[in-house]
Each structure stands twice: as C-alpha cells, then as structure tokens.
Amino acid sequence: xxxxxxxxxxxxxxxxxxxxxxxxxxxxxxxxxxxxxxxxxxxxxxxxxxxxxxxxxxxxxxxxxxxxxxxxxxxxxxxxxxxxxxxxxxxxxxxxxxxxxxxxxxxxxxxxxxxxxxxxxxxxxxxxxxxxxxxxxxxxxxxxxxxxxxxxxxxxxxxxxxxxxxxxxxxxxxxxxxxxxxxxxxxxxxxxxxxxxxxxxxxxxxxxxxxxxxxxxxxxxxxxxxxxxxxxxxxxxxxxxxxxxxxxxxxxxxxxxxxxxxxxxxxxxxxxxxxxxxxxxxxxxxxxxxxxxxxxxxxxxxx
Amino acid sequence: xxxxxxxxxxxxxxxxxxxxxxxxxxxxxxxxxxxxxxxxxxxxxxxxxxxxxxxxxxxxxxxxxxxxxxxxxxxxxxxxxxxxxxxxxxxxxxxxxxxxxxxxxxxxxxxxxxxxxxxxxxxxxxxxxxxxxxxxxxxxxxxxxxxxxxxxxxxxxxxxxxxxxxxxxxxxxxxxxxxxxxxxxxxxxxxxxxxxxxxxxxxxxxxxxxxxxxxxxxxxxxxxxxxxxxxxxxxxxxxxxxxxxxxxxxxxxxxxxxxxxxxxxxxxxxxxxxxxxxxxxxxxxxxxxxxxxxxxxxxxxxxxxxxxxxxxxxxxxxxxxxxxxxxxxxxxxx
Numbered sequence: 246x247x248x249x250x251x252x253x254x255x256x257x258x259x260x261x262x263x264x265x266x267x268x269x270x271x272x273x274x275x276x277x278x279x280x281x282x283x284x285x286x287x288x289x290x291x292x293x294x295x296x297x298x299x300x301x302x303x304x305x306x307x308x309x310x311x312x313x314x315x316x317x318x319x320x321x322x323x324x325x326x327x328x329x330x331x332x333x334x335x336x337x338x339x340x341x342x343x344x345x346x347x348x349x350x351x352x353x354x355x356x357x358x359x360x361x362x363x364x365x366x367x368x369x370x371x372x373x374x375x376x377x378x379x380x381x382x383x384x385x386x387x388x389x390x391x392x393x394x395x396x397x398x399x400x401x402x403x404x405x406x407x408x409x410x411x412x413x414x415x416x417x418x419x420x421x422x423x424x425x426x427x428x429x430x431x432x433x434x435x436x437x438x439x440x441x442x443x444x445x446x447x448x449x450x451x452x453x454x455x456x457x458x459x460x461x462x463x464x465x466x467x468x469x470x471x472x473x474x475x476x477x478x479x480x481x482x483x484x485x486x487x488x489x490x491x492x493x494x495x496x497x498x499x500x501x502x503x504x505x506x507x508x509x510x511x512x513x514x515x516x517x518x519x520x521x522x523x524x525x526x527x528x529x530x531x532x533x534x535x536x537x538x539x540x541x542x543x544x545x546x547x548x
Numbered sequence: 549x550x551x552x553x554x555x556x557x558x559x560x561x562x563x564x565x566x567x568x569x570x571x572x573x574x575x576x577x578x579x580x581x582x583x584x585x586x587x588x589x590x591x592x593x594x595x596x597x598x599x600x601x602x603x604x605x606x607x608x609x610x611x612x613x614x615x616x617x618x619x620x621x622x623x624x625x626x627x628x629x630x631x632x633x634x635x636x637x638x639x640x641x642x643x644x645x646x647x648x649x650x651x652x653x654x655x656x657x658x659x660x661x662x663x664x665x666x667x668x669x670x671x672x673x674x675x676x677x678x679x680x681x682x683x684x685x686x687x688x689x690x691x692x693x694x695x696x697x698x699x700x701x702x703x704x705x706x707x708x709x710x711x712x713x714x715x716x717x718x719x720x721x722x723x724x725x726x727x728x729x730x731x732x733x734x735x736x737x738x739x740x741x742x743x744x745x746x747x748x749x750x751x752x753x754x755x756x757x758x759x760x761x762x763x764x765x766x767x768x769x770x771x772x773x774x775x776x777x778x779x780x781x782x783x784x785x786x787x788x789x790x791x792x793x794x795x796x797x798x799x800x801x802x803x804x805x806x807x808x809x810x811x812x813x814x815x816x817x818x819x820x821x822x823x824x825x826x827x828x829x830x831x832x833x834x835x836x837x838x839x840x841x842x843x844x845x846x847x848x849x850x851x852x853x854x855x856x857x858x859x860x861x862x863x864x865x866x867x868x869x870x871x872x873x874x875x876x877x878x879x880x881x882x
Contacts, residue, residue: 383563383566384566386563386566387563387566387567387570388570390563390564390567390861390862390865391567391570391858391861392816392817392819392820392861393820394820394823394824395819395820395823395854395857395858398823398838398842399570399571399575399854400574402574402575402842402850403574403575475690479690479692482692483692483694483823483824486692486694486824486827487823487824487827487839488843489842502694502695506698506828509698509702509706510706513702516695516698516699516702517699520692520694520695520698520699521695523692523695524687524690524691524692524695525690527689527690527691527692528686528687528690531686531689531690532686535686
C-alpha cells in the first residue's frame, strides 16, 4: 500500500520517503523519547508513593489515629482536614498517606516472596527434565487452578489477617506465575552455545543455573515482577476490603474503603479517595511495567 | 483427537484432586478449633464435644481427608454451621446468581473489549487511537472492581435512584416458574420477575464487565496483531480484496481461535471478580457466600464454596482445551 502511494505521487515523494541517516537517528530518538515518557511518569508516581510511605509521619498533617471530636464525618476542605474525616473524626488524608505503607510493603514483599520461591524452582524445572520437572509442573498447575485472590484468601483465612500473613499469602499465590515464567525462559536459554561451553569445561549444573541461566533471565523477570507488584497491591486492597487484611485501626486503603462503604449515603469522599489511591498505585506499577517491558524486551510485546 | 481428549481428561483428574487437597489442608491449619470459633467462649464442654463429633474432627486426619475427598466428588459438603441445612443445597441455590453475573459481565466485557482491542490493533499506526485505547485499557486494568462498583452505586442508585442498592432480585421465582411451566400461565408475573432480576443485575454486570473489558481488549489486540501479520492476510490483500473484507472475513475469524484459549483464564478472573462484586452490591451468590462463611467461620460452607470455585475453573479449562482441539485440529497432534 505504501509502495503504491509512493509511485503514484512521483519520484520526489519516493526520495523523501527514504530518510537520511540523520533523520533516521532523529526518528529513533523520538521513538525512544516517546517510550521514555511512560517510564518516567510511572517512576515518578512510584517514587512519590515510596516517599509518602517512608516519610509518612512527617508528610501527613495529623496522626492517622488521632480523633477530632469536632470533625466527625466532615467533608473535604473542612477546617484543617483537606480530604475530610471519617466516622471517628480521623483525618482521611493522613490515613491514606499511612495506608501507602501497607500497600507498598505487601506489594513489594509479596513479589519478593514469589520471586525468591518461584524463580529457582522455575529455572530448575526448565533445566532439569524428568521427574523433578514433572513434580514442579504438576504442583504449579494445581496452584494455578486457584485465581490469585482466591488462593490468597484461603491462605489468609488459614493463617489469620496480619501484614506478614498477607505478604506470605499473596507471595505464595504469585509463585506459580514466577515458576512458569522462569521455566519458559530457562528452556530458551539452555539451548545457547555458552551453556554447552560452560558444561563442557565442567561447571556443575547448579553453577550453570546460577551463573549463566539466571543472569540471562533476570532482566525479563524483574520487568514482569513490576507488573506483579501492581497485581499484589490490587489483591491486598481486595483482601482488606473483604476484611481479611491488616486489622484496624491500622489504616490500609482497602479497609478505609470497606469502612467508608457504610457511609456512602452521606459521605462518599471516604470511599472515593481511598479507591483513587488504590487505582493510582496499581496504575503506576502497570504503566512502568508495561513501558519497561516494551523497552527492554520487544519479544514480550503484546503478550 | 479422541486420544487427545482422553489424555486431557485424565490429566484433569489429578489436578482436581490436588486442588481439593490444597483446600482441605489449608482449612485444616485454621487457627483454633472451628467449633470454638463458632460457639464462642461460653459454650459448654458438651456442646463443643458434640460439635467436634458432628464435624467428624475427632477422627484421624487421614480418615477425614479421604472422607472429604470422597464426599466432595459426590457433591456432599456436609451441613452449614450457620444455617443448619446442607451446604450442597445452599450452593445450588446460590449458583444461578453467580452464573448470570458471570455471563452478563462477560457479555459486557466482550461488547466493550473486543471492538476496542481490534480497533486499536488495526489503527496502531495512528498513535492517537493506539495510545488512547491503551490508556483506557490500563485504567480498566488498574481500577479495583469494588471501587468502580461503589462509584456506580453512588451515582446511579443514590443520586439518580435508578437501580436498587442491594440484593439480586427474585431469581428463585424465575427458575421455579420455568421449571413448573407457570411462565406460560402467568406471563405477566414471569416478565415482571425477569425484569426485577435484570434490574438488580445491571450495575454489578457493568462494574465487573468494564474491569474485565480491559483484559479482553488487551488480549484481542495482541491476537489481532498476530493474525494480521500472517501470510494468508497478505495473500488476501495481494489479490485485491477490500480491507473491510480482509478484516471481517479473514482476520476476525482466525483471531477467535487464540482468543478461545484465554476463556479459561477469563472465567477464573471473572469468578474471582464475583467475590468482590457480590460483596459490594450485597448480592446473593457463591462469592458473597464464601466471604460470609469465612467471616462467620462457617467452615463446611467455606470449604464447599472454595471447592466448587476450583472445580468450576478446572472443568472450564478442560472444556476450553477440548474445544480448542476441535477448532484447531493441529493442537491434538502436537
């Protein structure tokens, strides 16, 4: 189609369609820049959350548990309370800022758990065939029969709701995904000549996996892990919303939203702002993960 | 083909048993006695012992395990501690609510997700279309269904007063009228009952449907991109077919096959979504039942609900695999 257009509009246009080296480089830079914008945007949002979580005591205007008797269920911009207050007269903005801690801790912690358990198992399954692979794969299939939230829900129910148990539950629920991904990467990597070379000079299988397979898989794994942070944060919010997360009075976005649900008739700001926080957090990691994936590993694009 | 289907069936059995074992052992490490949790501290010793015996918790673990597996396969999950009637009958009465929610939200998701995904794949050279489609998909992917649900409730139920705040409508009446044949005797009542059910269904289906649409949009976009670069598409274009014909006749039909495989994944996501959606809209259904059962520590009910969820997902995956082999015979020979 493009060719037809060119011939139709004559030789001058055809010459113009072929870019000079300089134009080509500029175009490349332009494309790079366009890909960098979402990464910077996502990174900026993530950084903002990290800062809010780390410096919560200094950033938030009030303590998340301080109760202002004069300001019970007051809307946004009432007095010193920028986002309003809840049914105990606690400052919503402060609670949302402190809630960042729970979400980030669970998001990052769960992915670290899933990564540390799943990646070694996955590489092992991809590298050593036979009964080891069969057992790991069957176990993975079984766990994959449970959706992330359902599996996390079962584990949290069994262990009880706390920050640590949430991290553990969501981490375990994410593990089968990491196993599958690491295995498929290991399967491609092991076909390379350098693996054969490493084996030929007598490297042990463990050394080959740790020094040759893992380093070649790690960039892809980290990029995908970013996307799973988004997944973990959303799952945490879901668990908290169902009342199975961090127990109150510790503020988490999910339990602020869940408590605010009783007051949607009068005080919609409680659910609106806590939900907005969840969405922005998940969005930040999704944008960053998506963009990183496009940039670092074009093979995975569109998956 | 038959061989493939049999092999796939045989593979599903250990998966089902394994997943059920996970449920059993997870419920077994529950902190504290379920009886104690149910009855509270003031329960008498006799009552507690009675409860333990009723649940069969005094038997050896292996016996309990085999018993649970055997009975679950026969769809017998014991009796609910809260309601005193059998878990299976409770699940059966809840299942239709969840089923219509999953079906209707899938409909919404396909209605929104398929066209946007295909459109953004076909117009990917136009950055305005591609980027806006991707941004909308990202927003949908990031928006928690329970938050979107609450926003819908605030706007459409509280302020505009168009839809009910809670409940799922009288689905039982509808089903009874169908099975009794009363739908023909009292067509007006039947229509009213159906409208009532639909009235309750609109907001939950929209909430869940829109969040699922993001997934559908992304998957159909990549399926379309894959198909559009195939040789037969180039052939179709080369022989001078109109772009419209190429897209509708050649590309669309072929992209449906890869899309079919993700139905299993999709059902899993949708079922999980019902847990949150039903809770937000205070709608009866399996998901709400599971959450309530966990809250009340009604342990046979929770176990039954989780088992049914898992069974459904495994069975759907099995069906999809079989369908896939039917539509694309190459799969069976791999």
